[in-house]
Amino acid sequence: MQLTLQILANGLLLGGLYALLAVGLTLIFGVLRVVNFAHAEFMMLGMFGVYWVWRMTGLDPYLAVLVVTPLILLVGIVCDRLIIQRTIGAPEVTVVFATLGLSIFLQNAALMLWTADIRSVTTPYSAMVLTPFGLRVSVPMLISFAVAMLAAAGLWLFLSRTLYGKAVQAVAQNREAAALMGINVRRVYLWTFSVAVAAAGTMGGLIAPLFTVYPRVGMSYIVTVFVIVVLGGLGSVPGAVLAALLIGLIEAAAGFLFGAAWAELSYFLIFLAVLIARPQGFFGRRGAEVFAGR
Amino acid sequence: MSLGQPNGLRWSLVVALPVAVALLAIPAVVTDVFWLGLGITVLMWAALATAWNISAGLAGGLSLGHAAYFGVGAYTATLLFLRLGVSPWLGLLVGAALAGALGAAIGAITFRLRGPFFVLATLAFGIVVHIAAVNWRELTRGAAGLLLPFGGGAQNMLFAGIAPYWYIGLGLLALTLGVTVAIRRSQLGYYLVALREDEDAARALGVRVVRCKVAASAISAALTACGGAFYATYIQYIDPSSTTQFEISVQIALVAIVGGLGTTLGPALGAVVVVPLGEILRAWLGGGPALMLYALMLIVIVLAAPYGVLGLLQRLVARLRSGRGPRGAAQGSGGRA
Amino acid sequence: MLEVRGVTVDFHGLRAVDDASFRVDEGRIAGLIGPNGAGKTTLFNTVSGMIKPSAGSVRFEGRDLARLDPADRSRLGIGRTFQIVKPFGGLSVRDNVLVGALTRGQSVGEARRTAEATLERLDMARLADVRAASLPLALRKRLELARALATGPRLLLLDEIMGGLNPTEVNETLALIRALNAEGLTLLIIEHNMHAIMQIAETVLVLNQGRIIAQGPPAAVTRDPQVIAVYLGVPLEPA
Numbered sequence: 001m002q003l004t005l006q007i008l009a010n011g012l013l014l015g016g017l018y019a020l021l022a023v024g025l026t027l028i029f030g031v032l033r034v035v036n037f038a039h040a041e042f043m044m045l046g047m048f049g050v051y052w053v054w055r056m057t058g059l060d061p062y063l064a065v066l067v068v069t070p071l072i073l074l075v076g077i078v079c080d081r082l083i084i085q086r087t088i089g090a091p092e093v094t095v096v097f098a099t100l101g102l103s104i105f106l107q108n109a110a111l112m113l114w115t116a117d118i119r120s121v122t123t124p125y126s127a128m129v130l131t132p133f134g135l136r137v138s139v140p141m142l143i144s145f146a147v148a149m150l151a152a153a154g155l156w157l158f159l160s161r162t163l164y165g166k167a168v169q170a171v172a173q174n175r176e177a178a179a180l181m182g183i184n185v186r187r188v189y190l191w192t193f194s195v196a197v198a199a200a201g202t203m204g205g206l207i208a209p210l211f212t213v214y215p216r217v218g219m220s221y222i223v224t225v226f227v228i229v230v231l232g233g234l235g236s237v238p239g240a241v242l243a244a245l246l247i248g249l250i251e252a253a254a255g256f257l258f259g260a261a262w263a264e265l266s267y268f269l270i271f272l273a274v275l276i277a278r279p280q281g282f283f284g285r286r287g288a289e290v291f292a293g294r
Numbered sequence: 295m296s297l298g299q300p301n302g303l304r305w306s307l308v309v310a311l312p313v314a315v316a317l318l319a320i321p322a323v324v325t326d327v328f329w330l331g332l333g334i335t336v337l338m339w340a341a342l343a344t345a346w347n348i349s350a351g352l353a354g355g356l357s358l359g360h361a362a363y364f365g366v367g368a369y370t371a372t373l374l375f376l377r378l379g380v381s382p383w384l385g386l387l388v389g390a391a392l393a394g395a396l397g398a399a400i401g402a403i404t405f406r407l408r409g410p411f412f413v414l415a416t417l418a419f420g421i422v423v424h425i426a427a428v429n430w431r432e433l434t435r436g437a438a439g440l441l442l443p444f445g446g447g448a449q450n451m452l453f454a455g456i457a458p459y460w461y462i463g464l465g466l467l468a469l470t471l472g473v474t475v476a477i478r479r480s481q482l483g484y485y486l487v488a489l490r491e492d493e494d495a496a497r498a499l500g501v502r503v504v505r506c507k508v509a510a511s512a513i514s515a516a517l518t519a520c521g522g523a524f525y526a527t528y529i530q531y532i533d534p535s536s537t538t539q540f541e542i543s544v545q546i547a548l549v550a551i552v553g554g555l556g557t558t559l560g561p562a563l564g565a566v567v568v569v570p571l572g573e574i575l576r577a578w579l580g581g582g583p584a585l586m587l588y589a590l591m592l593i594v595i596v597l598a599a600p601y602g603v604l605g606l607l608q609r610l611v612a613r614l615r616s617g618r619g620p621r622g623a624a625q626g627s628g629g630r631a
Numbered sequence: 632m633l634e635v636r637g638v639t640v641d642f643h644g645l646r647a648v649d650d651a652s653f654r655v656d657e658g659r660i661a662g663l664i665g666p667n668g669a670g671k672t673t674l675f676n677t678v679s680g681m682i683k684p685s686a687g688s689v690r691f692e693g694r695d696l697a698r699l700d701p702a703d704r705s706r707l708g709i710g711r712t713f714q715i716v717k718p719f720g721g722l723s724v725r726d727n728v729l730v731g732a733l734t735r736g737q738s739v740g741e742a743r744r745t746a747e748a749t750l751e752r753l754d755m756a757r758l759a760d761v762r763a764a765s766l767p768l769a770l771r772k773r774l775e776l777a778r779a780l781a782t783g784p785r786l787l788l789l790d791e792i793m794g795g796l797n798p799t800e801v802n803e804t805l806a807l808i809r810a811l812n813a814e815g816l817t818l819l820i821i822e823h824n825m826h827a828i829m830q831i832a833e834t835v836l837v838l839n840q841g842r843i844i845a846q847g848p849p850a851a852v853t854r855d856p857q858v859i860a861v862y863l864g865v866p867l868e869p870a
Contacts, residue, residue: 035413083597087597091600094597094600096410097596098597100544104588104592108586112582226417230414262429264425265422268422268425275414275415481739484730485730485733487722488730492717492720494713496719497680497700497701499778499779499782500705500735
């Protein structure tokens, strides 16, 4: 019983971290119809950003996130201007491989700048553990989880409650109609993409005190996040959050029961099964799977 | 992406003959192991990209899981030889059959998926196979890899020198190109292009979607596996990171895209451009910067010339010939601010 | 030859076709008319298999088509055109038609000859090498017809192939339809050009808001009070 609860707690905490990454990815897909293969590289940039700010100035990593996130936003704006905007309406091969190229580029840029060394951020509370009801919960994990959930909720409120968010949704539903209604579609793209990747940067910053930092760290997240986003229904924000928690649980449970390799294998198999049986995911609208097709 | 131009075919035969003779003579002229080795690598990637193009260019499914088939070919040939003493020549065929069956299965379950969903499904499939290759240690020895014994002899596709591999690689490329041309001129080729252009219209004309996509996927997978078996006997050592890794899938696609997605010779041409460039960049700048430039090249190509170098040339020719703007004018222009 | 019984199509709670029943006998020309959004194309789609009806059955030569997809139905001899034309834009006009001929079971060489003969008949032979994407709309509509004919259909469904044509072209198309019919082809035609449809159709079906409100010979249908009410303001010309 105790063990089950512990696994549940670990899984939920992990899932919460995935959620922030997944929400951005699903938004980019929902609005721009672009599968952003480079998404986790922005997370990697966020991790490195926080690492260097902490290393150079000794600033607390959680405060460093506040410095780093706007920087990632800037990188996102540049990438959107140079690459993403140009893929809109282009053939599928462009849409897929432009972001894949961006991913390889950013990974190797990081490799060149910061070498392949594995680095980690340590704080006085790195090893601190809370023990509610006899469960062991890492303090930095809890902080990161809380901030990630708050950021995801903020994004969701922004989309559903603000005028600008409504414009984003209008573009997601019908690009042409939104343009006719006077919505600046290009600007919606710009902000959706850069805010979503900035959120990925935030997530990176949040996990910097938890996990090691290295240039290829994004690789181990991106596919998991794809699994989450498809499970939740590409384009669905609440779907992404729920699926992230679910995948976190599956990963924790399968990892404990069968070992890490089987955990990975199990959710890829689930992923394939979902794609085949219900490609719109569990929360997506039917028909989304045929978008962006020729 | 034009199809069925008998003139173009006759023209290419006139060019192909001298080219073929020159290619056959290369090992006699180029004796330096580095350069001949580079040539063999080019041939292999040319064959792999051509095989990928059958699925991606003709059938329109941008697979990012082809490393799986490559791995199946490499591991089948290697394991059959190491465990059962079966000649890799035969192992190559078994691997191709296995990969073909796998490709057919993947084709059958992914044919409905469009755009990014197809890409993600193939990507996940590739990763499943990679995880299996890394973790099924009893079979694959995991990350430690498998070594083929030196000097197995011609009957075992294991040669001491590398010149024979030039000819095998050449044969492999000829096979993939031959299959591509045969498909394009066959019923299947017309159906695939019709499906890619407009699935509803094709179905209304009696084109059976599942059958066509399964066939294309199986053929592409089987040919890719042949490339895998070739790689295993040429390098004589395989491990997951050199066979089933995601990067292999990306590289296969990259080569084909740079050359010209959907064209017959484009993917092979892409290997001639990309592989030596990659080697030069690596030697000159080291791995990281080389990959950065690689990535940059990929981005620029897909943004500026999504149908690759050959596609670009073909479009120019078509434009000159018909005097009208090609279809491509409508695409790609949408993204400029 | 074609028997549609009680076909109903629901789209997300919206009834696009409501309990439609009709038949088209072999060798006949039937017209399907109705205001925009009446459900004509949807009804067509249930016959060609693009849409599965929520209820009802479609039979072709006595055979229930429920389990057959569009490709199978085409191979049985049901050809169709699309109102919103769907050319294979990257292919030449000849190759567009060739695809249709291939599904008859012809070899590529035979299919090429069939395609060329079909193009000849439709007076498009000189366009054989042109990329389909560069054709003007009127010719794309004719290409739709050519492709469908190349499959060797026994029943041909035409979806507004005369829209946007000038009077001479309309007359040419009518002559062609008559000639095809004289060779034994059965036709079901959706048409907005009332004058044209009344000239060739032996039976006319009138669809309004998903329901068939009248069917019969053109002369009778145009006098039907319900039809007149639907078309109030639109002059109906008897044949």
